[in-house]
Amino acid sequence: MSDLFKKAISLGWGLTMVSKEKVEKVVDELVNRGELAPDESKALVNRLIERGEEEQSQFKSVINDQVKKILHEINVPTTSDVTNLEQRIAVLEQRISELEAPQAVQEAPQVE
Structure with a gap:
């Protein structure tokens, strides 16, 4: 056995x-x-x-x-590390976009 x-x-x-x-x-x-x-x-x-x-x-x-x-x-990097970085990048891109928006209006040629 x-x-x-x-x-x-x-x-x-x-x-x-x-x-x-x-x-x-x-x-x-x-x-x-x-x-x-x-x-x-x-x-x-x-x-x-x-x-x-x-x-x-x-x-x-x-x-x-x-x-x-x-x-x-x-x-x-882990998946959560990458996700956190993607979120931070998105926030930074939005802030850059907001900061550049007034300059674009000021730099646009004025039509008389």
Whole structure:
């Protein structure tokens, strides 16, 4: 039984890259060799798939954290940084436009 447990653990670790069909195939092989009871096969497949999804989620979380850390370390601006700068630029452009407007009226040639 410990050999079966080792196989299940190994299979569980690899589920982030393995399809459900491949998991079912391996479990069916275990049933055919008599290492697993047929009535336990569906439950094992479900547990392994669930565990694989959990591990995949954890893996994605770790990768996301690492990417964020690296981007922060190399000073890549965040979306909110860019948005804040865009808003500041828009305000400055508006102020420049307002300041230039009276000059344009004063500089316009007068028609007599």
